[in-house]
Amino acid sequence: xxxxxxxxxxxxxxxxxxxxxxxxxxxxxxxxxxxxxxxxxxxxxxxxxxxxxxxxxxxxxxxxxxxxxxxxxxxxxxxxxxxxxxxxxxxxxxxxxxxxxxxxxxxxxxxxxxxxxxxxxxxxxxxxxxxxxxxxxxxxxxxxxxxxxxxxxxxxxxxxxxxxxxxxxxxxxxxxxxxxxxxxxxxxxxxxxxxxxxxxxxxxxxxxxxxxxxxxxxxxxxxxxxxxxxxxxxxxxxxxxxxxxxxxxxxxxxxxxxxxxxxxxxxxxxxxxxxxxxxxxxxxxxxxxxxxxxxxxxxxxxxxxxxxxxxxxxxxxxxxxxxxxxxxxxxxxxxxxxxxxxxxxxxxxxxxxxxxxxxxxxxxxxxxxxxxxxxxxxxxxxxxxxxxxxxxxxxxxxxxxxxxxxxxxxxxxxxxxxxxxxxxxxxxxxxxxxxxxxxxxxx
Amino acid sequence: xxxxxxxxxxxxxxxxxxxxxxxxxxxxxxxxxxxxxxxxxxxxxxxxxxxxxxxxxxxxxxxxxxxxxxxxxxxxxxxxxxxxxxxxxxxxxxxxxxxxxxxxxxxxxxxxxxxxxxxxxxxxxxxxxxxxxxxxxxxxxxxxxxxxxxxxxxxxxxxxxxxxxxxxxxxxxxxxxxxxxxxxxxxxxxxxxxxxxxxxxxxxxxxxxxxxxxxxxxxxxxxxxxxxxxxxxxxxxxxxxxxxxxxxxxxxxxxxxxxxxxxxxxxxxxxxxxxxxxxxxxxxxxxxxxxxxxxxxxxxxxxxxxxxxxxxxxxxxxxxxxxxxxxxxxxxxxxxxxxxxxxxxxxxxxxxxxxxxxxxxxxxxxxxxxxxxxxxxxxxxxxxxxxxxxxxxxxxxxxxxxxxxxxxxxxxxxxxxxxxxxxxxxxxxxxxxxxxxxxxxxxxxxxxxxxxxxxxxxxxxxxxxxxxxxxxxxxxxxxxxxxxxxxxxxxxxxxxxxxxxxxxxxxxxxxxxxxxxxxxxxxxxxxxxxxxxxxxxxxxxxxxxxxxxxxx
Numbered sequence: 001x002x003x004x005x006x007x008x009x010x011x012x013x014x015x016x017x018x019x020x021x022x023x024x025x026x027x028x029x030x031x032x033x034x035x036x037x038x039x040x041x042x043x044x045x046x047x048x049x050x051x052x053x054x055x056x057x058x059x060x061x062x063x064x065x066x067x068x069x070x071x072x073x074x075x076x077x078x079x080x081x082x083x084x085x086x087x088x089x090x091x092x093x094x095x096x097x098x099x100x101x102x103x104x105x106x107x108x109x110x111x112x113x114x115x116x117x118x119x120x121x122x123x124x125x126x127x128x129x130x131x132x133x134x135x136x137x138x139x140x141x142x143x144x145x146x147x148x149x150x151x152x153x154x155x156x157x158x159x160x161x162x163x164x165x166x167x168x169x170x171x172x173x174x175x176x177x178x179x180x181x182x183x184x185x186x187x188x189x190x191x192x193x194x195x196x197x198x199x200x201x202x203x204x205x206x207x208x209x210x211x212x213x214x215x216x217x218x219x220x221x222x223x224x225x226x227x228x229x230x231x232x233x234x235x236x237x238x239x240x241x242x243x244x245x246x247x248x249x250x251x252x253x254x255x256x257x258x259x260x261x262x263x264x265x266x267x268x269x270x271x272x273x274x275x276x277x278x279x280x281x282x283x284x285x286x287x288x289x290x291x292x293x294x295x296x297x298x299x300x301x302x303x304x305x306x307x308x309x310x311x312x313x314x315x316x317x318x319x320x321x322x323x324x325x326x327x328x329x330x331x332x333x334x335x336x337x338x339x340x341x342x343x344x345x346x347x348x349x350x351x352x353x354x355x356x357x358x359x360x361x362x363x364x365x366x367x368x369x370x371x372x373x374x375x376x377x378x379x380x381x382x383x384x385x386x387x388x389x390x391x392x393x394x395x396x397x398x399x400x401x402x403x404x405x406x407x408x409x410x411x412x413x414x415x416x417x418x419x420x421x422x423x424x425x426x427x428x429x430x431x432x433x434x435x436x437x438x439x440x441x442x443x
Numbered sequence: 444x445x446x447x448x449x450x451x452x453x454x455x456x457x458x459x460x461x462x463x464x465x466x467x468x469x470x471x472x473x474x475x476x477x478x479x480x481x482x483x484x485x486x487x488x489x490x491x492x493x494x495x496x497x498x499x500x501x502x503x504x505x506x507x508x509x510x511x512x513x514x515x516x517x518x519x520x521x522x523x524x525x526x527x528x529x530x531x532x533x534x535x536x537x538x539x540x541x542x543x544x545x546x547x548x549x550x551x552x553x554x555x556x557x558x559x560x561x562x563x564x565x566x567x568x569x570x571x572x573x574x575x576x577x578x579x580x581x582x583x584x585x586x587x588x589x590x591x592x593x594x595x596x597x598x599x600x601x602x603x604x605x606x607x608x609x610x611x612x613x614x615x616x617x618x619x620x621x622x623x624x625x626x627x628x629x630x631x632x633x634x635x636x637x638x639x640x641x642x643x644x645x646x647x648x649x650x651x652x653x654x655x656x657x658x659x660x661x662x663x664x665x666x667x668x669x670x671x672x673x674x675x676x677x678x679x680x681x682x683x684x685x686x687x688x689x690x691x692x693x694x695x696x697x698x699x700x701x702x703x704x705x706x707x708x709x710x711x712x713x714x715x716x717x718x719x720x721x722x723x724x725x726x727x728x729x730x731x732x733x734x735x736x737x738x739x740x741x742x743x744x745x746x747x748x749x750x751x752x753x754x755x756x757x758x759x760x761x762x763x764x765x766x767x768x769x770x771x772x773x774x775x776x777x778x779x780x781x782x783x784x785x786x787x788x789x790x791x792x793x794x795x796x797x798x799x800x801x802x803x804x805x806x807x808x809x810x811x812x813x814x815x816x817x818x819x820x821x822x823x824x825x826x827x828x829x830x831x832x833x834x835x836x837x838x839x840x841x842x843x844x845x846x847x848x849x850x851x852x853x854x855x856x857x858x859x860x861x862x863x864x865x866x867x868x869x870x871x872x873x874x875x876x877x878x879x880x881x882x883x884x885x886x887x888x889x890x891x892x893x894x895x896x897x898x899x900x901x902x903x904x905x906x907x908x909x910x911x912x913x914x915x916x917x918x919x920x921x922x923x924x925x926x927x928x929x930x931x932x933x934x935x936x937x938x939x940x941x942x943x944x945x946x947x948x949x950x951x952x953x954x955x956x957x958x959x960x961x962x963x964x965x966x967x968x969x970x971x972x973x974x975x976x977x978x979x980x981x982x983x984x985x986x987x988x989x990x991x992x993x994x995x
Contacts, residue, residue, distance in 0.1 A: 146786025318542030
């Protein structure tokens with residue numbers, strides 16, 4: 001399925017430029033980056049943001065072996081054999097990660113999870129998992145990012161800092177673009193920030209609400225009440241949220257007056273007190289607002305293809321993350337089947353970890369468990385997770401070395417056109433080989 | 444030496460395209476296709492299936508369903524509560540696990556279609572921006588060939604070309620867009636109405652001559668323009684229309700106007716049941732059937748085809764590109780609501796609902812669907828569908844067949860629904876019973892013709908060897924829900940309900956020619972308004988799994 005770069009422009013110094021290449025560093029998935037390559041090195045990444053530039057310029061071919069077994073160099077074939085044995089010998093194997101690889105690779109990873117009667121989970125469970133649960137509860141009113149660019153005239157950023165986490169979101173999608181119904185770009189929009197601290201994002205806003213920590217739920221329900229004209233106690237609102245009622249009322253007036261309102265929310269909402277109840281309050285507020293005007297909501301997804309992971313796991317199993325297939329069919333229960341929990345409780349006895357680093361960011365009990373069980377790790381980089389793996393594959397980087405599909409934070413699928421070659425295999429190649437061997441062993 | 448021949452011997456064959464109506468015949472298969480019987484007497488088949496006493500038909504074709512893409516996948520995400528209670532799809536050595544409910548997972552969808560004897564299905568509403576998503580899901584939907592219709596009824600470039608009265612530009616754009624998405628035909632959903640929904644609270648259009656603000660066109664002009672372009676491009680299928688005012692009392696006038704607007708152009712009116720309502724605006728008490736009036740028009744206009752969109756009682760999930768309709772339904776049923784607007788192209792609404800036989804409206808919807816089948820004179824132009832999962836699951840097809848073939852059963856069912864159905868529809872007076880040959884027409888041969896699939900829907904030499912073998916039974920539900928054998932491209936994929944060899948199936952798409960000079964024009968517009976780059980939009984051939992171009 002390799003698709004050659006559609007446009008390469010040779011230059012005098014024998015470098016080539018690949019037009020409209022895609023950056024997978026964050027959920028923005030900017031697909032307008034012109035990459036210049038010389039001697040298999042990226043020398044320019046035009047239009048990339050500070051994170052994107054670091055992503056492209058910081059890419060160096062890893063000279064580690066493509067496979068290590070118990071820390072010793074081995075052939076990929078030996079690694080595949082050992083990996084398949086580990087996964088098929090286990091009683092409660094888990095598959096985790098998946099958010100920084102192509103959907104083609106994700107599909108095979110879920111297939112392995114199915115074949116080994118395993119539990120499949122993605123990094124969604126530790127970022128926007130609560131939003132996924134809120135989605136199941138109330139639904140979601142949303143749109144693609146181009147709709148925001150063309151129509152959005154009131155943009156609310158809630159519990160996130162896109163100025164630093166998604167640097168081009170303002171300029172490309174949400175604040176600056178001159179769109180069909182907002183021809184003057186930034187001048188036609190009101191930008192509102194709601195957060196517990198004054199981040200760099202707050203400086204780019206017209207209005208900023210610095211709410212008390214852990215009061216998102218109360219703040220959102222205040223707005224829901226105001227939308228419906230229900231009286232609320234000014235003193236309680238002030239003491240709960242740290243913001244005067246009159247300011248919330250002013251915000252609600254603006255929300256109702258907007259033609260196309262947008263709320264973009266981050267992990268400040270989903271990973272603080274209230275979790276999925278916060279997300280559910282926000283999704284419900286956006287829904288409520290459609291009685292008065294058009295209003296949409298969108299989680300700001302972090303990883304380049306975490307949205308693809310949600311999609312793939314859903315279309316193959318019916319559920320977005322935290323899926324257990326031990327009984328031969330998929331069951332969903334976050335908290336029970338999510339990887340940080342299966343590890344921390346000491347249930348998981350083997351793991352297939354794809355493009356993730358739980359050894360760096362899971363809880364102490366989860367890390368201790370992981371260290372004590374055999375597991376397989378696929379990652380382009382040397383990480384705490386790859387260092388403790390029974391089998392570690394150094395894989396090619398998606399978007400830089402290997403092609404494939406990624407889903408932008410608004411579910412728009414975008415194809416990757418790689419700029420560099422590498423001697424390392426891609427995730428898809430390694431996972432497909434493991435899958436084949438697992439199927440043979442299961443026969 | 445191996446002859447590569449597979450013989451289905453002595454079955455009672457239904458092949459209406461060749462005028463075969465229940466005759467004992469042998470069917471010969473080689474290399475995935477049906478072939479003429481070998482002329483040399485000493486040629487032996489490698490494999491024989493003795494079909495004596497069994498019914499042999501081409502594989503079923505669902506020409507209007509929702510089985511893949513962003514809308515369907517969002518609906519899967521939204522219905523965990525259904526899946527726990529639903530039938531379990533358990534992994535076997537050669538099949539994947541999955542989940543059911545009203546929106547099955549991809550592998551489950553493929554297995555269940557095959558289990559019913561269906562070997563081809565078309566998803567009816569795909570925003571081209573999400574085409575790659577659909578191709579990925581299709582590859583994970585085994586056992587059936589697949590294609591999809593491309594949403595164009597609220598596409599900005601389409602409306603702009605019509606407003607400028609530039610039919611050639613419109614034609615070239617449609618051809619380019621179909622090729623870019625690798626889709627099958629243009630789909631028009633609530634033309635103009637979805638764009639208004641994006642602009643105004645509860646926005647919609649309510650008649651064919653309302654102005655679509657900012658674009659200066661009317662729904663009527665959109666329907667006319669796209670229908671003519673499709674005919675001029677000689678696409679295998681016509682324009683596929685989800686008319687304005689779906690589900691609203693009194694909408695039959697809009698539907699009739701839509702049919703008249705088509706003039707001599709070919710047009711397929713989807714889920715026509717949902718568009719056949721009399722009654723006053725917003726007044727449930729006046730709700731009644733106008734199937735008789737609309738069927739009469741279709742009976743006398745051979746350029747028109749319909750699929751029914753039969754309603755079955757029970758829980759389901761509605762999903763549509765008709766954004767304002769999704770909002771209406773979620774409010775009416777007080778259910779959770781998903782909505783997603785796709786830039787430049789379309790909308791999307793999802794809401795769980797339950798059809799109840801105690802409800803006058805739902806009972807009438809059920810009855811109106813049956814009226815359409817029973818009143819239509821030409822079975823070649825009326826196709827079985829539930830608009831899966833909007834009216835109900837495709838798994839209800841065997842039950843619908845029994846309702847059509849067995850009037851005693853139908854009368855019994857009629858006793859269980861809201862009594863006002865007797866006065867407000869003609870169903871109680873209809874005594875027609877479908878024959879097996881007519882069932883074969885409305886479930887495979889008819890849709891094959893309407894879609895313009897020369898290799899489907901029949902059992903003549905050259906056809907894809909997609910074949911279903913049924914065990915005859917007076918209980919038609921039982922007969923059609925458990926085929927004895929299902930063959931896909933010559934491979935036995937199902938035997939008596941068990942999946943044998945789940946082949947992947949292929950994508951069916953069109954690639955009409957167009958004046959490539961339009962690409963500059965499109966690119967300029969595209970880069971101004973889309974959030975992805977023009978260069979990254981089209982789906983190239985090497986992105987597809989097995990595929991076949993269909994020519995008109």
